[in-house]
Structure formats: C-alpha cells, structure tokens
Amino acid sequence: xxxxxxxxxxxxxxxxxxxxxxxxxxxxxxxxxxxxxxxxxxxxxxxxxxxxxxxxxxxxxxxxxxxxxxxxxxxxxxxxxxxxxxxxxxxxxxxxxxxxxxxxxxxxxxxxxxxxxxxxxxxxxxxxxxxxxxxxxxxxxxxxxxxxxxxxxxxxxxxxxxxxxxxxxxxxxxxxxxxxxxxxxxxxxxxxxxxxxxxxxxxxxxxxxxxxxxxxxxxxxxxxxxxxxxxxxxxxxxxxxxxxxxxxxxxxxxxxxxxxxxxxxxxxxxxxxxxxxxxxxxxxxxxxxxxxxxxxxxxxxxxxxxxxxxxxxxxxxxxxxxxxxxxxxxxxxxxxxxxxxxxxxxxxxxxxxxxxxxxxxxxxxxxxxxxxxxxxxxxxxxxxxxxxxxxxxxxxxxxxxxxxxxxxxxxxxxxxxxxxxxxxxxxxxxxxxxxxxxxxxxxxxxxxxxxxxxxxxxxxxxxxxxx
Amino acid sequence: xxxxxxxxxxxxxxxxxxxxxxxxxxxxxxxxxxxxxxxxxxxxxxxxxxxxxxxxxxxxxxxxxxxxxxxxxxxxxxxxxxxxxxxxxxxxxxxxxxxxxxxxxxxxxxxxxxxxxxxxxxxxxxxxxxxxxxxxxxxxxxxxxxxxxxxxxxxxxxxxxxxxxxxxxxxxxxxxxxxxxxxxxxxxxxxxxxxxxxxxxxxxxxxx
Numbered sequence: 252x253x254x255x256x257x258x259x260x261x262x263x264x265x266x267x268x269x270x271x272x273x274x275x276x277x278x279x280x281x282x283x284x285x286x287x288x289x290x291x292x293x294x295x296x297x298x299x300x301x302x303x304x305x306x307x308x309x310x311x312x313x314x315x316x317x318x319x320x321x322x323x324x325x326x327x328x329x330x331x332x333x334x335x336x337x338x339x340x341x342x343x344x345x346x347x348x349x350x351x352x353x354x355x356x357x358x359x360x361x362x363x364x365x366x367x368x369x370x371x372x373x374x375x376x377x378x379x380x381x382x383x384x385x386x387x388x389x390x391x392x393x394x395x396x397x398x399x400x401x402x403x404x405x406x407x408x409x410x411x412x413x414x415x416x417x418x419x420x421x422x423x424x425x426x427x428x429x430x431x432x433x434x435x436x437x438x439x440x441x442x443x444x445x446x447x448x449x450x451x452x453x454x455x456x457x458x459x460x461x462x463x464x465x466x467x468x469x470x471x472x473x474x475x476x477x478x479x480x481x482x483x484x485x486x487x488x489x490x491x492x493x494x495x496x497x498x499x500x501x502x503x504x505x506x507x508x509x510x511x512x513x514x515x516x517x518x519x520x521x522x523x524x525x526x527x528x529x530x531x532x533x534x535x536x537x538x539x540x541x542x543x544x545x546x547x548x549x550x551x552x553x554x555x556x557x558x559x560x561x562x563x564x565x566x567x568x569x570x571x572x573x574x575x576x577x578x579x580x581x582x583x584x585x586x587x588x589x590x591x592x593x594x595x596x597x598x599x600x601x602x603x604x605x606x607x608x609x610x611x612x613x614x615x616x617x618x619x620x621x622x623x624x625x626x627x628x629x630x631x632x633x634x635x636x637x638x639x640x641x642x643x644x645x646x647x648x649x650x651x652x653x654x655x656x657x658x659x660x661x662x663x664x665x666x667x668x669x670x671x672x673x674x675x676x677x678x679x680x681x682x683x684x685x686x687x688x689x690x691x692x693x694x695x696x697x698x699x700x701x702x703x704x705x706x707x708x709x710x711x712x713x714x715x716x717x718x
Numbered sequence: 719x720x721x722x723x724x725x726x727x728x729x730x731x732x733x734x735x736x737x738x739x740x741x742x743x744x745x746x747x748x749x750x751x752x753x754x755x756x757x758x759x760x761x762x763x764x765x766x767x768x769x770x771x772x773x774x775x776x777x778x779x780x781x782x783x784x785x786x787x788x789x790x791x792x793x794x795x796x797x798x799x800x801x802x803x804x805x806x807x808x809x810x811x812x813x814x815x816x817x818x819x820x821x822x823x824x825x826x827x828x829x830x831x832x833x834x835x836x837x838x839x840x841x842x843x844x845x846x847x848x849x850x851x852x853x854x855x856x857x858x859x860x861x862x863x864x865x866x867x868x869x870x871x872x873x874x875x876x877x878x879x880x881x882x883x884x885x886x887x888x889x890x891x892x893x894x895x896x897x898x899x900x901x902x903x904x905x906x907x908x909x910x911x912x913x914x915x916x917x918x919x920x921x922x923x924x925x926x
Contacts, residue, residue: 504922
C-alpha cells in the first residue's frame with residue numbers, strides 16, 4: 252500500500268509539470284481569475300515581450316475592486332478607476348478572455364463568482380492576483396494569491412514556479428454552540444495561531460465542526476487562511492461539495508459528472524496522512540468573536556473586555572497593543588458590548604454570500620437600525636443580489652434602514668467611494684482591520700454577518716444570540 | 719530585471735511588527751496601470767499628515783535616511799494583500815534590501831520578482847542591526863557571499879544570512895522567469911495532454 256497522503260500532497264503531485272535543477276517545481280495552473288487592479292501591468296508585460304495568453308479559456312475576468320456600488324447606470328465617475336476597468340476589458344478582448352462586465356448580472360467579487368459559476372472545482376489549482384484566493388480551498392482546490400509578476404507568468408505559461416509548502420492540520424473538534432458561525436471559527440483560529448502562524452504552510456481544516464459547515468461557511472473559513480499567514484487553506488471534498496457544484500454553468504457536464512465526482516472524492520486526505528503540524532481547537536469553547544485592534548489576531552469573545560497592555564509581558568507586543576488601542580480609540584478593560592459603532596458593512600469575499608445575507612436578515616427583520624448608524628449591505632455578486640431579492644431579503648433590510656447596494660469589494664478595502672471617515676467605527680464582516688484599511692483613520696471591528704447586523708440594530712457591538 | 723549588485727548604504731530603522739501592505743502602499747495608489755512612480759507614496763499614512771504634509775518624526779522624512787537602500791524592520795513584514803504595488807513602491811523609493819525576522823509569504827515572493835533582496839535573520843540579530851541603523855552606520859550587503867557587514871567603533875561586524883539557491887541566482891543574474899519557463903514549453907504541452915486524458919472535464923468546460 253502506498254504512503255497515506257494529504258489532499259495538498261495529492262493536488263501537488265497531480266500538477267507537477269517538471270522539477271527544476273534548483274529544487275523548485277513547475278506547477279500547472281488549471282484556472283486563473285483576473286481583476287482590474289492587479290492585472291494591467293501583467294498584460295503590459297506580455298505586450299512588451301510580445302507574448303500571448305496560453306489558455307484564455309482557463310481564465311475568467313471581472314471588475315470588482317474599485318467599481319461603485321451605487322448608481323451603476325452612470326458608469327464609473329472616478330477617472331483612474333474607469334481607466335483600470337476599461338483597460339481590463341480591452342486586454343480581455345485582445346486575448347480572448349471572458350470578461351464579466353459591471354452590467355452583467357454574473358459580475359461580482361472574483362472569489363464569490365468562481366464557485367458560483369462552477370469555475371472552481373475540487374482538485375484544481377486556482378490562482379488570482381488577490382490574497383483571498385484561498386477562499387476556493389473550501390472545494391478542495393489548491394488556491395492561492397499571487398502578485399502581478401506571477402499573474403503575467405500564468406497568463407504566458409499557465410504554470411508557476413513553486414516550492415512545496417508544509418502541511419498544517421487545524422482540527423476543530425466537536426460542534427459549535429448554537430448561534431456560532433464559520434466567521435467565529437476562523438477568527439478563533441487566527442487568534443490561536445496568530446497572523447504569522449500559517450506562514451510557510453498550507454492549512455487543511457478538518458474535524459466535525461468543519462464538516463458540518465455549509466459550502467458558504469467553508470468558504471468563509473478558507474478565505475481568512477491568509478490572515479493566519481497561510482497562502483492556501485483546504486477542506487477535503489465530500490458529498491456537500493459535489494451537490495453544490497452540480498448543474499453550475501462551468502461544472503462538468505452531466506455525462507462527465509460521475510467520473511469527476513469519483514475523482515474529487517478520491518482526493519480527500521487519507522487516514523493516517525502525516526502533517527508537519529497539527530493544531531486542535533475545541534468547537535464547544537467558541538462563542539461569537541470580534542476584533543478589538545488593528546491585526547486580525549486581535550480577537551476577543553463578545554462577552555469579553557478590551558485587553559489591557561499592562562497584562563502583556565512581551566515588550567514589543569505591549570507597544571503594538573498600545574498603538575492599536577490608541578488608533579482604535581479604546582480604553583483597556585471596557586466591555587466590548589459598550590463600544591458604540593457608526594457604520595456597519597455587510598459584504599466582501601469573506602461574508603457576501605446568500606447564507607450571510609440570510610443570517611443578517613434574520614436579525615434585521617422587524618427591527619430598526621439605530622439612529623446614529625449608517626449600515627450598508629453589499630452582495631458579493633449580481634446573482635447573490637438577485638437571489639436575495641427573490642427571497643425578499645432586500646425588503647427586510649430596506650425596511651430596517653440598511654442600504655441595499657450593487658455587488659463589489661466595496662468597503663472591505665475602500666478603493667471605491669465606500670469608506671470610513673477618520674475615527675469612524677465600523678462593525679464589518681470583511682477580513683482585515685489594518686490601520687486605514689477601510690479609510691484613513693477608520694476603525695474596524697471584524698465579526699460575522701449576524702453580529703454586524705446586531706451591532707447595526709443596537710448601535711454598539713452586541714451578541715447576536717441575545718437579540 | 720536588473721542584476722542585484724553589492725549595496726553600500728545606511729539603513730532605515732522601522733522597528734514595527736506586522737507591517738501590512740496597506741500600510742506600505744494604501745489602496746488609493748493601486749489605481750495605476752503602471753509599475754513606476756509609487757515611491758513618493760511609500761508608507762503614505764505614516765509619512766504624511768491629512769493635509770499631505772510630511773510628518774517630521776517619521777523615519778523616511780529624516781534627511782540622513784534620504785538615500786538609504788536598506789530597510790530594517792519587524793517580524794511578519796508585508797502581511798495582508800498580495801498587491802505587488804508594495805515592492806514596486808519600495809523599489810521605486812530606492813530600497814533594494816529589507817531585513818526582518820520574518821516576512822509574509824506572498825510579499826517575500828514578490829520581492830524576488832522585482833530585484834529586491836529580503837533577508838531573514840534571528841530577532842536578536844535584527845535588533846542589533848536596528849541599533850546600528852539608528853546610529854546611521856553604513857552597511858554592506860553582499861549577496862554573492864551572503865554577508866551583511868558594518869563597522870561600529872572601528873570593529874567590523876559580519877552577519878551571514880541564509881537564502882534559497884534558486885532565489886539567489888535569480889537576483890544575481892536578473893533572470894526572466896517567464897523566459898526560463900517557456901524554454902520548457904514541451905513539458906507543459908506534455909502535461910496538458912496527460913491531464914486531458916485523466917481529467918477530461920477540465921478541458922471540455924465551456925463558457926456559456
């Protein structure tokens with residue numbers, strides 16, 4: 252019998268084109284997602300070197316990062332953003348790449364539309380010039396973010412030169428308590444291993460709490476692998492994966508679906524496969540989580556207090572805590588539930604899927620957004636928006652006082668007009684609470700959609716389970 | 719890519735941990751379609767106030783570090799977004815070598831694509847170099863021999879560093895990665911033919 256292998260080992264082996272003399276490997280890339288911000292210089296590089304795109308049909312492009320989420324009919328008013336989006340469209344036309352434009356209802360955040368279209372499949376290697384490409388790992392695809400030079404490399408060769416990473420297993424044992432979501436699980440993971448804990452590793456998430464997540468929940472977990480320092484996160488494919496993908500536009504056709512499914516299931520990590528590192532977390536200990544600082548590892552439970560730097564013995568850590576608290580305008584030992592918010596953002600590639608909007612709508616239904624709060628809902632794609640409207644979620648949100656927007660990355664990175672003003676405090680379902688991330692001087696608290704909706708209603712950080 | 723040559727310069731001390739790529743180059747500067755011209759906005763929010771005036775206390779605004787080609791900083795440098803605008807802005811500013819106890823993976827990788835040398839050293843070693851940088855001492859970075867050296871009070875200090883052989887060669891020779899891979903295009907075609915027979919659905923997928 253052959254040595255038991257991890258999912259990562261199997262995908263790596265199945266994509267090995269050749270091994271270079273220097274110890275690196277050429278790895279084949281099955282699918283490439285492209286967006287407006289990290290691609291123009293790559294296409295320019297191709298032009299300068301007179302190179303073509305090797306596999307235009309393995310490439311899918313859309314505009315998501317800097318497009319407006321209001322008044323779409325008027326186009327893009329910011330000239331620089333418009334130039335970037337127009338440049339992408341022209342590049343796609345020139346090289347025969349499918350481009351989902353702002354007016355196409357399939358348009359949305361790259362990491363939402365890949366799975367939604369069935370472009371993302373188990374066992375694939377998928378890359379994109381965006382660090383949250385790890386999202387696609389929820390399907391058992393090896394997916395990671397790359398820089399623009401590598402975007403160019405993939406366009407030209409459909410491969411990347413890589414060194415194999417180490418295997419890390421994060422095992423979430425048992426079941427999470429009622430009202431605890433995928434976002435709470437992944438925030439707990441980042442708190443546990445730290446933002447550099449996964450550096451050099453590909454993380455595979457295992458355990459009952461992961462298995463019982465929906466595909467949407469699994470995407471939320473894999474999405475934030477990068478916040479734990481890992482370029483890729485993986486979950487072994489199972490029946491849920493197969494069921495999710497069946498009948499989607501890019502999914503294997505009916506006559507090939509059975510053999511594809513058999514192959515996908517065979518990729519799951521073998522019993523007894525060796526990991527370089529294993530971390531165990533007890534699911535029953537997890538309650539809704541929020542961040543208090545300016546790093547995604549600055550996580551506390553909602554019933555906790557703003558931490559006190561005086562309790563920290565490590566001097567460097569203490570210094571960065573003091574800086575973070577000052578930036579965040581928080582006083583040590585304040586109960587989190589007393590922290591008032593000004594804005595609420597529900598959306599992003601972390602939490603902009605239909606299940607996220609349903610969870611938020613349950614909290615919003617028959618309640619009103621607090622008077623001092625401005626709350627926006629930005630669906631992850633045109634199709635998520637359409638489905639939410641079919642289910643009447645838009646009406647629930649609008650009646651509660653939320654703004655219902657057009658799809659895009661929006662206030663997750665604030666490249667478009669959606670941003671915080673200095674010192675404004677935001678309950679956000681996105682993935683990064685860095686200084687200035689949502690706007691210069693803006694203060695971000697990361698949390699789940701239900702928690703963000705609860706913050707909108709109460710006007711302060713709140714435990715969604717108490718609403 | 720330009721070949722990496724020996725560097726002689728003083729070094730900018732930036733003793734902060736978890737410096738993320740949003741901090742290195744904020745999003746408002748990502749709307750460019752060029753690789754150049756980003757240096758003036760490197761560390762924008764640390765470097766300029768809300769009226770775009772330089773903040774005197776920030777290290778990059780201090781005259782003595784004006785022409786530094788080396789940055790010495792804290793662990794997990796370059797975490798966050800994959801934006802290559804981060805190394806582009808660093809290079810455009812004139813920094814060619816970054817020393818830290820650890821780097822985030824994507825940023826680390828992006829450096830080599832742009833002729834920047836990121837050096838990983840033990841935290842205690844980085845702290846010593848930080849102190850030397852505070853005193854504006856001059857450092858020599860010798861990639862060929864994998865050595866950092868500097869004189870402090872007439873004593874020559876030498877620090878060796880580890881580096882993956884392939885990455886070293888790529889920097890020293892300024893290699894064109896894409897050209898190197900395309901030289902193996904037959905391997906790629908062979909792989910595609912093999913993959914098509916094993917997992918044919920990957921090739922029959924049509925965009926509707």
